[in-house]
Amino acid sequence: MIKKIACIGAGYVGGPTMSVIAQKNPHIQVTVVDMNQARIAAWNDPDLANLPIYEPGLTDVVAEARGRNLFFSTEVDQAIHEADMIFISVNTPTKTYGKGKGQAADLKYIELCARQIAAVASTDKIVVEKSTLPVRTAQALKSILDNTGSGVNFHILSNPEFLAEGTAISDLHHPDRVLIGGEDDRAIQALVDIYASWVPEDRILTTNLWSSELSKLVANAFLAQRVSSINSISELCEATGANVDEVARAVGKDSRIGSKFLKASVGFGGSCFQKDILNLVYIARSYNLHEVADYWEQVILLNDHQKTRFAERIIRTMYNTVNGKHIAFLGWAFKKDTNDSRESAAIYVADHLLEEEAQIVVYDPKVPAEQIYRDLDALGTRSPEDNRRLLQVVESPSLALQDAHAVAVLTEWDEFRTYDWALVKQQMKRPAFVFDGRKLLNRKDLEVLGFQYYAIGE
Numbered sequence: 281m282i283k284k285i286a287c288i289g290a291g292y293v294g295g296p297t298m299s300v301i302a303q304k305n306p307h308i309q310v311t312v313v314d315m316n317q318a319r320i321a322a323w324n325d326p327d328l329a330n331l332p333i334y335e336p337g338l339t340d341v342v343a344e345a346r347g348r349n350l351f352f353s354t355e356v357d358q359a360i361h362e363a364d365m366i367f368i369s370v371n372t373p374t375k376t377y378g379k380g381k382g383q384a385a386d387l388k389y390i391e392l393c394a395r396q397i398a399a400v401a402s403t404d405k406i407v408v409e410k411s412t413l414p415v416r417t418a419q420a421l422k423s424i425l426d427n428t429g430s431g432v433n434f435h436i437l438s439n440p441e442f443l444a445e446g447t448a449i450s451d452l453h454h455p456d457r458v459l460i461g462g463e464d465d466r467a468i469q470a471l472v473d474i475y476a477s478w479v480p481e482d483r484i485l486t487t488n489l490w491s492s493e494l495s496k497l498v499a500n501a502f503l504a505q506r507v508s509s510i511n512s513i514s515e516l517c518e519a520t521g522a523n524v525d526e527v528a529r530a531v532g533k534d535s536r537i538g539s540k541f542l543k544a545s546v547g548f549g550g551s552c553f554q555k556d557i558l559n560l561v562y563i564a565r566s567y568n569l570h571e572v573a574d575y576w577e578q579v580i581l582l583n584d585h586q587k588t589r590f591a592e593r594i595i596r597t598m599y600n601t602v603n604g605k606h607i608a609f610l611g612w613a614f615k616k617d618t619n620d621s622r623e624s625a626a627i628y629v630a631d632h633l634l635e636e637e638a639q640i641v642v643y644d645p646k647v648p649a650e651q652i653y654r655d656l657d658a659l660g661t662r663s664p665e666d667n668r669r670l671l672q673v674v675e676s677p678s679l680a681l682q683d684a685h686a687v688a689v690l691t692e693w694d695e696f697r698t699y700d701w702a703l704v705k706q707q708m709k710r711p712a713f714v715f716d717g718r719k720l721l722n723r724k725d726l727e728v729l730g731f732q733y734y735a736i737g738e
């Protein structure tokens with residue numbers, strides 16, 4: 281029976297996941313630790329509006345459990361020492377150096393966690409991989425733990441997370457499935473019991489370690505592949521007069537295909553789809569499975585093409601020059617209802633337009649200005665000074681839209697639909713262009729108002 285859980289990593293996964301585990305298991309003490317002091321301070325902020333992550337429903341869960349059996353701390357060693365079960369939920373970004381650069385997952389944070397657990401543990405521990413990892417990582421983890429530990433027993437489980445940002449709490453409360461991979465039946469059962477507090481048992485799948493690790497990569501690859509598939513068709517729709525929403529609806533009605541994840545867009549973003557597919561591609565290549573690797577790589581190539589195509593469409597439509605033109609960006613987050621902008625399509629579309637010396641003014645309801653500049657600076661395309669000269673971030677939509685030559689919708693925030701578009705039209709320069717990368721607005725309404733409206737896949 282597990283009494284104390286530690287989770288290393290208080291990010292988009294560790295924070296919400298552990299909050300729900302604590303909410304549903306009041307008898308278990310859950311401590312989420314992170315080396316990032318500011319992040320932990322934000323998780324402990326008495327004002328719940330200051331939590332480091334914006335997720336609908338999160339504040340209620342934290343309000344219920346924090347201080348009761350949910351704790352956030354920077355005392356990593358102490359939490360490891362006390363816990364019976366330790367989740368590793370640290371970031372696993374794409375490697376930026378050495379072998380596998382640009383494709384393989386960088387496992388340095390995972391390895392650091394394993395070494396720290398081994399160094400501190402003085403009692404048996406169940407170590408749970410919550411981070412998304414290459415297949416067979418558990419083997420490396422076990423080897424580090426067993427070789428650097430002090431003789432205590434470690435059981436490794438794989439328990440990948442399937443929540444999507446923006447719907448994390450409802451995904452955690454009502455998961456399609458919970459996946460637990462492992463070798464030791466008692467360790468597996470200990471984790472099953474935790475989830476069984478609220479998840480129906482037929483939704484808790486148990487597999488061997490390698491199936492569990494690989495299934496996570498495959499699930500993300502399949503989801504992203506659907507987006508790239510429909511995005512590839514969006515270009516064909518533009519060339520032929522078909523409408524991609526109509527095609528998606530007709531195709532998705534087939535119950536064998538299903539209607540979800542067929543929304544054409546400016547391209548998928550987020551911290552995981554690209555990273556996980558690149559990782560899958562790298563793994564396939566490392567086993568000399570080149571056709572398999574090429575097949576999945578195409579999902580990424582098409583996604584890059586979609587972002588470029590959108591930027592080029594803006595330029596072409598605006599008489600082949602955006603130099604000095606004011607383009608209002610509505611949205612910067614990689615999807616609505618999150619403050620996360622990692623790998624957001626907006627970053628790449630902006631970068632392309634800035635190369636053409638456009639003047640971009642961004643409004644996003646949740647992503648702060650510092651983050652937007654960090655995203656752009658990280659590309660290294662131009663100096664930070666030039667990024668700030670060419671791109672401005674504002675706190676209200678009207679400041680972005682005033683005197684704009686064009687509006688580009690990059691995130692599908694609901695509030696963008698509710699704007700008084702007649703008023704927006706009056707504030708903008710003529711002809712007033714709208715480039716809808718999310719197919720969010722209504723073509724008829726905007727055309728009646730006199731906008732030149734372009735949407736993906738129409």
Ligand code: NAD
Pocket residue numbers: 288289290291292293294313314315316319356369370371372389392393410411412413441442443444445551552
């Ligand atoms: P994140 O960057 O938001 O959070 C990771 C945290 O781990 C950071 O706060 C970092 O400071 C901390 N950390 C790293 N090394 C540490 C160490 N040695 N000791 C203490 N703290 C340490 O990342 P995330 O979005 O939560 O993703 C975590 C993992 O979950 C990744 O493998 C990701 O692929 C996977 N995942 C993410 C999502 C998602 O929606 N973001 C969904 C499913 C799975």
Ligand code: UGA
Pocket residue numbers: 412441442443444445446500503507540541542543544545546547548549550551552553614615
């Ligand atoms: C995705 C998966 O949905 C989760 O199951 C998984 O746990 C997570 O990745 C992860 O491993 O990190 P997330 O990236 O948070 O979740 O969000 P999604 O809803 O999957 O959206 C990803 C991107 O695809 C967004 O940019 C979104 O706008 C785009 N998208 C999604 C489309 O363009 N069209 C669609 O039909 C669906």
